[in-house]
Amino acid sequence: MNQSVVLEKGAVPRREGVPRLPARMLLAAVPVLSLGVLGCVPALVLALYRGTRADWLAALLLTAVSVAWCFQIALTPVETTGGAFLLDLTLLALSTVGAAGHVLLARGAGKGRGE
Template identity: 65%
Template sequence: MNQAVRLEKGAESPRPKELPGRPARVGLALVPLLSLGVLGFVPSLTLALRRGTRNDWLTALLFTAASVGWCFQIALTPEETHGSAYLLDVVLLAATTLGASAHLLIAGRAGR
């Protein structure tokens, strides 16, 4: 049975507040790039699980929604696409690949 644990006043939280270091951040930043945005939510979700701030969770939700929207866009858009459907596809692809990687590198450094 799990017992409730009381933290003494001034005690530090057991949850780490940042990612372990630069190699871990770079490795996580490569995940969206290597998966072409399919796993664009992984870096922000990892950061939210590690630090647990409200902004981190909102960012994780944003990148998860962009990844899901991009998957739906892929499934519902014909192969030969032009105009606004193509522009939406490019924007979602850029957000889930480049945006997710850049966010992790910037937010991981700002958390120090």
């Protein structure tokens, strides 16, 4: 039996697809301009916009990377070499390039290309 579902007053249906390219480019600029400090913001905006499980998992992952990078900054000395430096560099790259790349390469659910 297929019964129609009545939306409650004020309920907003979930959006399909991804934001247009100019909006995604602005979102991708946030982690680059903030040098990774705000790396989780574009993924959170995309997760709030689309609301899919994959978007929320990506937002969770990038938030964890940003938090780990903040702890890495706070707990390591200024002049670091070796493994600590490599970890810092990896977290910085994931927080900036990874976050920007995620927003630019995000695709619509079940669709081909995002545009």
